[in-house]
Amino acid sequence: MDLNRExxxxxxxxxxxxxxxxxxxxxxxLATASxxxxxxxxxxxxxxxxxxxxxxxxxxxxxxxx
Numbered sequence: 001m002d003l004n005r006e007x008x009x010x011x012x013x014x015x016x017x018x019x020x021x022x023x024x025x026x027x028x029x030l031a032t033a034s035x036x037x038x039x040x041x042x043x044x045x046x047x048x049x050x051x052x053x054x055x056x057x058x059x060x061x062x063x064x065x066x
Contacts (some may be wrong), residue, residue: 001043010036 015043020026 001039001045003040006040006043007037010040 010033013029013036017029017033020029038064
């Protein structure tokens, strides 16, 4: 896995949330970012990387849902 590519994809996915036309589209875009974050976290956990703790599902939690 190319972590730099995944980090960049995650950042692009998060930035795309701002372009969402409605709440449903926003949820889809947040889910995409969350999926990427999960892949990163899984990869890091398999390597035993300490940074993996930061890449949980809650990392992409929807603050508007609170």
